[in-house]
Amino acid sequence: MESFLAAHGIYAIILLGFLEAACVPIPSEVTFGFGGVLAYQGHLNLAQVIIIGSLAELVDRLSAPRTVWIMVPAGDPTRDTVTQLAGLLSAGDLVVDGGNSRYTEDQVHAELLAGSGIGYLDCGVSGGVWGKDNGYGLMVGGAAESVERLMPVFDALRPEGPRDEGFVHAGDVGAGHFAKMVHNGVEYGLMQAYAEGFELLEAADVVTDVPAVLKAWRRGTVVRSWLLDLLVAALDNDAELAHLRGWVEDSGEGRWTVEEAINHSVPAPVISAALFARFASRQDDSPAMRAVAALRQQFGGHAVQQASHDSAG
Helix, strand or coil: CHHHHHHHCCCEEECHHHCHHHCCCCCCCCEEEECCCHHHCCCCCHHHEEEECCHHHHHHHCCCCCEEEEECCCCHHHHHHHHHHHHHCCCCCEEEECCCCCHHHHHHHHHHHHCCCCEEEEEEEECHHHHHHHCCEEEEECCHHHHHHCHHHHHHHCCCCCHHHCEEEEECCCHHHHHHHHHHHHHHHHHHHHHHHHHHHHHCCCCCCHHHHHHHCCCCCCCCCHHHHHHHHHHHHCCCCCCCCCCCCCCCHHHHHHHHHHHCCCCCHHHHHHHHHHHHHCCCCCHHHHHHHHHHHHHHCCCCCCCCCCCCC
């Protein structure tokens, strides 16, 4: 079972209405998973997971009204899944998209499902791999009655403590994913700030123990945070991060955040710079900087460095 989940976990459809680990009074004896339940396998009793071969079989096994939580990669995988469910589910059923879809897709999905009387919620989920231990931050968009219907599930997934410190009904359809998009943009900026501070500390001879400085920031300072805790943990394993390349991917939500800032005429220089820094990280040699070097040489005779045969390709 576990090896099957690991092999197929990228396409995970989770029926949270039947989540055994939720410990809420939702009547069911089993949890169904289509393709795999990698994202939440830490919460699930795998003995109660039934792997099924198709969405049609999944729908047939559930009693109405059904609640289906999908968590698959954004774009075509999510669109295809929602389209299939629209033809399989019945009026009164509910679909939750807990992946990182772009918020503009949510209204399309909601309208498609509404044509068959099926409800729709979009749920931005934060917490990463630690969510199974610490709880997940949840940002939900959609109708209030649908949110209330799933509140026992949201309460089971969110962190312990006041509900409004780990869960929000952000607004109508699309609001949950919009809030999660901005959350990820803020995350880009925070990570970039810590990274630049780390590099500056490393560059200065006056500081002799950079990991200790960052560790000391964890208590009492205005820059303490969970992201800082994670950076300190990484430095505990490798004080100079020497085993990593400075190459950083972006998942798309940082780009969407910058695009929405432009659309709404909101200055977002920090998030934009953090996104562009990731682009720069993927360049072994910048064509733009070669152009700048050429221009400086042309107009002022400034010194340049000639490319080696290898770097010239």
